[in-house]
Amino acid sequence: MDQKEGFEPFKSLDNLSKEDGSSEDFDLVILGSGEGSKYVAWTLARDGQRVAVIEREYIGGSCPNIACLPSKNIIHSAKVVSYLTRSEEFGIRKENVKTDMTVIRDRKRKMVDGLVQIHVENFRRSGTELIMGTGRFVGPKTLEVHGHDGSVRRIRGTDVIIGTGTHATLDPIPGLLEATPLTHIEALELDVVPGHLLVMGGGYIGLELAQAMRRFGSRVTIIERNERLVHREDLDVSEGVTELFIEEGISLVLNATVTSVAGKSGELVQLVVEHEGVSKAFEGTHLLVATGRTPNTAGIGLDLAGVEVTERGYIKVNERLETTAPGVWAIGECAGSPQFTHIAFDDFRVIRDNLAGGNHVTTDRQVPFCMFTDPEVARIGLSEREAEAKNIPYRLVKIPMASVLRTRTLSETRGFMKALIDVESDRILGFTAFGTSAGEVMASVQIAMIGGLPYTVLRDAVLTHPTLIEGLIILFSTTPTPQNAVSTSA
Known part of the structure; x- marks a missing residue:
């Protein structure tokens, strides 16, 4: 428009x-x-x-x-x-x-x-x-x-x-421009459900729109150049999102490089992809570029x-x-x-x-950021990967979203919440949530971080029941586990 x-x-x-x-x-x-x-x-x-x-x-x-x-x-x-x-x-x-x-x-x-x-x-x-x-x-x-x-x-x-x-970046791939691919602009203007949507890119835009189109009824295949989705996040986040997308019927081609494109998006488009040392072809009706x-x-x-x-x-x-x-x-x-x-x-x-x-x-x-897949991924402050890279020791608390009773009333129990706590000051170094309304929950933790408050303030707060925010009491009541910045696996 x-x-x-x-x-x-x-x-x-x-x-x-x-x-x-x-x-x-x-x-x-x-x-x-x-x-x-x-x-x-x-x-x-x-x-x-x-x-x-x-x-x-x-x-x-x-x-x-x-x-x-x-x-x-x-x-x-x-x-x-x-x-x-x-x-x-x-x-x-x-x-x-x-x-x-x-x-x-x-x-x-x-x-x-x-x-x-x-x-x-x-x-x-x-x-x-x-x-x-x-x-x-x-x-x-x-x-x-x-x-x-x-x-x-x-x-x-x-x-x-x-x-x-x-x-949106359009990489110099042979045939890509001629295929007139969708970017997020054109994807939001579609008046038909794509028969088979090929998505180049496993970041925010690609994942949000891929899931939406799949739910509308499109067959969806994601081609991602990295070894995992949302590859900059911790492994548990990537694994959770990957499991979600597979369950919803979205095909994933990871660690793959598109080498050429033929045809025209909206009609018939073909991608030639180098995947694990083998050249493969993928055909679809539409192509979305989100790289x-x-x-x-x-x-x-x-x-x-x-x-x-x-x-x-x-x-x-x-x-x-x-x-x-x-x-x-x-x-x-x-x-x-x-x-x-x-x-x-x-x-x-x-x-x-x-x-x-x-x-x-x-x-x-x-x-702070939030990826609006369903459920959402939200983070503020350090991830475990970043703490490792900076050699920052921390204590970890983590709970499944199912521990938060509000998720059970919603039938939205997928995911987890976790936080990194400073080993000396008890201040919160980072918070990640993969779950329903994760962005809203994150904001409460962020405010505590802005105020320099120890995690015990949230642990000991009186929060309304049953709400998702109440889950922070459960999270911070969990015994923090010391993590060595070198050996932690997440």
Whole structure:
């Protein structure tokens, strides 16, 4: 869905071109309207500064349009399907369960449209000038904007923020581009259930969408280049997710490399894969590529602005999110920040404070995450693998989710919770949960970690019964097991 349709920019670009080549001056110019960018814009504009935001397509950025929120909308529809599939387990008889992808898609579209209008209103009320068009640097802190109506503006900011985000990486595999594969954007716009979806990638995006499409009725095969799914996490997490996907009927091809692609996604597509020293062919109707992200930094004139990038194309920034050009900042994923919306929001706070004369840095901040498979995987702080790598001794507590009585009332007992505890201070070093509403449970532990509280505070807390959070009492009442950072197996 093209978000430009039906949208009228607040200020027409007509008659705003500078025929003499001079620039319009702003206190702040922002390229991209994503999570961090929009909050900086709204905040400073409300404080009376003249702020312009240049947005090529998605008002409010990827999260409300093509990423976090629409994907969770689709995933929730898949959850409803799973309940219907299991309905007899809950004493509810059913006839045939049929998925109508057009209704699922339209529900998602309706939500996105509402979110876009909220953003439109926020830009208007804040006094931010939202310019719909394509921006490119033509000099230090100066951008030329080609509006969607064909007009041109040159604008300059006392400060400039680059927030152009990332896009799905398409590796240089023979035939891949010609196959016109799905990325997460197109996958969220499907109006049919794929007959057989081939998924390249066993990370967050690939796994979330693979499970959803399987529940909608698609046959699904995941091809992952690493030896296990979510390979950066502890082995027990990978094993739990792998077991879940196998039980749901998803085929896994691990430690495999795609060498060529033929055909066209949406019709018939064939992948040739090197797997355990043998070349194998896989055929499907659709191909989803979820193998990583590439920063949107090419072709926007960064060299003319004096802004340097890394070897991978991310903008070079210091801990204050300043680029190599004075008065130019970078925010969110294009700056190499962890690729989460909540981190982009924290980037906003860093830049906001520094523009006001502060010294807010990104160093050593917490990075919580949640993968929205069903059940979820969530972690804050150290994993066991990271503790091993850093040679940090710890005590481990771990319980199955089935020990939390609320999971039994929900018939959602799969998974576990575990925590790493400092051997001297009793503070929580890390927490991982694989289970229903894992992200919500993690947040409570994170708050304790922010406060520097010992695990005994959660152990001795009075928490409501029966809730999932109550499981923290059970977890932290377990006798901690000393772990040697060298010999621990997880």
